[in-house]
Amino acid sequence: MAQLLQRWRLKGPRQLDLTLPLAPPPAAAPPLAEQLAAQLAWTDAVRLAQALALPAQPPTAAEPQAAAARQTARDWADAALERLRAELRAGFEDPLLAEDAARPQALGDLALADALAPWRLHHAQQQRGMAARVNSLRERLRAHLTGCGAALAALAALDTVLEQALAAREAPALAGLAARLFGERATRHHALDAQRWPALLWTDLQQALWAELDFRLQPLLGLREALDDPR
Incomplete structure (x- = not known):
């Protein structure tokens, strides 16, 4: 079970925030155990320890059926992940907003905000839709x-614990991306080019999403990867 934990790909909210262009590169991530210790409440740590302490189960007569189930799950997961990525990214690229962003725009008397x-509005809608669909797919994959x-x-039980434990810390960081994108970044782009700032900010918005x-x-x-090697 400890090996399966390594497949749970933990990335801190700060690393996500630093993916916006022109930000300094993220520092090397500390070991997984240190990241978890810094982010889990003691009650979550107890639940995690209980999940990790589950004894390993030897192969049984049901193993051939489990192997067939893994293949079915792999096929389903690959198709579902591909479809989810394609549909969400299509939503990111709103054609009307993209067309407006491509045209030079002077603000005149209009405030930047x-x-x-x-x-x-577009960013908030995409974030809400993304969260709902990814969380739903994660539950179905488990x-x-x-x-x-x-x-x-x-592993599915362990992922449930991790999702519940880390959700409260991730949510504020994800919500804070809008403040940075439409505050610091927008102001910087407008100061650099008062005509073509929309195109620059649109690129930032797409990359942030x-x-x-x-x-x-x-x-x-991580869950999908575990289907290839369930040891």
Whole structure:
């Protein structure tokens, strides 16, 4: 079970925040155990320890059925992840906003914050949709793992603990991306080019959404990877 924990790809909120362009490179991540210790409450740590302490189960007569279930789960997960990425990224690239961003725009008497209102709305809608769909797929993937042998069922239980424990810390960091994007970044781009700032900020917005999607998918990719080697 301790080996399975390594497949749970932990990335801190600070690393996500630093994916915006022109930010300094992130420092090397500390060991996984140190990251967890810094982010888990003691009650969560107890639940995590209990999940990790589950005894290993030897192969049983049901192993051939579990192998078949893993193949089914792999096929399903690959298709579901590909479809999710494609549909979410299509939503990121709003054609009307992209067309507006491509045109030079002088603000005139319009405040920058007012000009950014449609962009803020788009970003908030994409974040909400992304969270709902990724969380739903994660829950469904865990359900598949529970039928793929004892080790993967234990991993699904462990992932449930981690999701619940870390959600409260991740949410404020993810919500704070909008303040940076439409505050510091927008102001900087407008100061650099008062005509073409929308194109620069649109690129930032797209990259921020893609980075957030990659961040949110990390635990799902860890679960999917475990289907290839359930030891």
